[in-house]
Amino acid sequence: MLITGGSSGIGFELSKLFAADGHHLLIAAKPQKELDLASTKLQEQYPNLAISTYQVDLAEPQGSLRLYNAVKKDNHKPDIVINNAGIGTYGTLLDTDETRELNMLSLNIVNLYKLTRLYLKDMTEQDKGQIMNIASIAAFQPTPMMATYAATKAFVHSFSRAISFELEEAGSNVRVTTICPPATRTPFQQSAGMQDTNTFDSIFTLNPDRVASDAYKALWKKQDLVLPGTGMKTLSALVNLMPTGLRMKLARQLLLKKNG
Numbered sequence: 001m002l003i004t005g006g007s008s009g010i011g012f013e014l015s016k017l018f019a020a021d022g023h024h025l026l027i028a029a030k031p032q033k034e035l036d037l038a039s040t041k042l043q044e045q046y047p048n049l050a051i052s053t054y055q056v057d058l059a060e061p062q063g064s065l066r067l068y069n070a071v072k073k074d075n076h077k078p079d080i081v082i083n084n085a086g087i088g089t090y091g092t093l094l095d096t097d098e099t100r101e102l103n104m105l106s107l108n109i110v111n112l113y114k115l116t117r118l119y120l121k122d123m124t125e126q127d128k129g130q131i132m133n134i135a136s137i138a139a140f141q142p143t144p145m146m147a148t149y150a151a152t153k154a155f156v157h158s159f160s161r162a163i164s165f166e167l168e169e170a171g172s173n174v175r176v177t178t179i180c181p182p183a184t185r186t187p188f189q190q191s192a193g194m195q196d197t198n199t200f201d202s203i204f205t206l207n208p209d210r211v212a213s214d215a216y217k218a219l220w221k222k223q224d225l226v227l228p229g230t231g232m233k234t235l236s237a238l239v240n241l242m243p244t245g246l247r248m249k250l251a252r253q254l255l256l257k258k259n260g
């Protein structure tokens with residue numbers, strides 16, 4: 001199985017679950033140091049683990065293709081591909097850093113699109129395989145203070161679910177699963193510049209192991225969409241009944257600065 005961003009947060013917890021079940025892990029992430037650390041930790045815990053790491057910047061225009069080619073060159077044909085790598089930005093649009101936002105658009109959207117397309121082709125030829133794309137609860141509504149991030153996740157959700165529908169309609173055995181986690185305690189909070197917000201203190205906030213275990217179960221059940229956490233599906237359905245303006249106010253409230 002191949003996972004992007006498998007050395008940290010939700011991705012690392014998913015890696016552990018696959019390692020425990022004896023899968024050969026192919027993990028891609030940006031800094032080699034973090035990949036080495038994750039690899040060492042996993043091998044200590046699972047001494048018989050087969051693991052290959054790929055150092056790649058997936059926000060770069062050729063990053064996704066470089067990863068795909070490197071995996072192929074090593075003679076691996078992943079039957080499960082998890083597009084998990086993603087970054088966030090926080091603030092009103094003009095307060096965000098444009099370069100980071102453009103990187104985020106490349107990573108969260110373009111890279112996910114490319115890897116999904118490349119592996120879907122291979123899997124469709126074999127009529128077997130699974131792709132899991134990590135979106136976010138933010139995918140369901142415009143989100144002030146995270147306008148661009150939420151829009152990238154709306155793309156992931158809409159794109160992945162539509163493909164899942166197409167595959168099912170075509171009678172394919174290939175499956176696409178979309179995961180929409182709520183706020184989760186990972187390094188994402190710090191890297192997105194959200195350490196001073198209330199977002200990660202709510203009763204809906206999860207630990208990454210819970211998100212990973214819900215996602216892992218969903219994958220084996222070949223579910224189309226999963227909202228990790230207890231009652232999140234019902235809560236989301238209720239919230240979606242509200243007018244968009246009210247939903248945006250609620251989202252804004254959750255994204256307030258602690259002292260703001």
Ligand SMILES: NC(=O)c1ccc[n+]([C@@H]2O[C@H](COP(=O)([O-])OP(=O)(O)OC[C@H]3O[C@@H](n4cnc5c(N)ncnc54)[C@H](OP(=O)(O)O)[C@@H]3O)[C@@H](O)[C@H]2O)c1
Pocket residue numbers: 004005006007008009010011028029030031034035056057058059060084085086087088107134135136137180181182183184185186187188189191208
């Ligand atoms: N945490 C949340 O509240 C939350 C909620 C909903 C959805 N999500 C989504 O869940 C996914 C995982 O996030 P997380 O919370 O686990 O965050 P995380 O701990 O920061 O993990 C993100 C992973 O993506 C990798 N990555 C970042 N930029 C990359 C690049 N340019 N090229 C290759 N890899 C790159 C990181 O690798 P390096 O660190 O090695 O660069 C890291 O392994 C993301 O798609 C995120 O949007 C998170």
